[in-house]
Amino acid sequence: MDIFMRAAIEEAELGREEGGIPIGSVLVHEGRIIGRGHNRRVQTGSAVLHGEMDALENAGRLPGRTYRESILYTTLSPCAMCSGAILLYGIPRVVVGENRTFMGEEALLRERGVLVEVLDDQRCIELMRGFIAEKPDLWNEDIGR
């Protein structure tokens, strides 16, 4: 498997071990991870730190040019908020672990010119299926349902 998706999955698994929502993400620039993170709703009571947002936050302040040369890896199809962040910063390519358990704003991203690749990865699917079955209320909260 792609080493960067593997790193995103490691982040998701770390989140699960912490009792959190198992979604992880890494931001990659010139073949190097410059930000990595996972959903922090449970861990810090955050309403905005989805996995992708946490990776962007941990990458710190960057010039616009860096985002426009980067790839975002995420274990789950990015929701409206995370897709919006991708559009704000002009990240041109997003690699998604899976979109079977949740379909985010992939159509909007593609419409705006972002290259979205979906790996349909079994490990990502199982992480989310297990979590949703165990904690459906927490999952609904995370996606505003």
Place this chain on the structure above:
Amino acid sequence: MDIFMRAAIEEAELGREEGGIPIGSVLVHEGRIIGRGHNRRVQTGSAVLHGEMDALENAGRLPGRTYRESILYTTLSPCAMCSGAILLYGIPRVVVGENRTFMGEEALLRERGVLVEVLDDQRCIELMRGFIAEKPDLWNEDIGR
């Protein structure tokens, strides 16, 4: 002036006093402010805490129902990220101070059924005009340019 937009402007002014980007926001539920915040790029090195995101973060974890009964006030037209957060949580109404210095994703919000009201407020315009003239590089960084 609307007391909630006044509170959002107070947040923006607080951000300016801290040397930050002068954009503020409040989340209002049943006539009461339940979250307030301002852009934190300078103050905490944040890439995700725009004013609206900071207000949502400071409101803490909320059930989906609360967002769907809330109004978000923001001094500036919400960017793609903040608009995405509004869509994720299903906030039905957004009151915007101004969109002359920056036009966010108002069209997308309206297309998805969000009521967007723009006040064209002179104080909000002057806050942003002064800031952009003084620190254009910081402003460009904040919107991924």
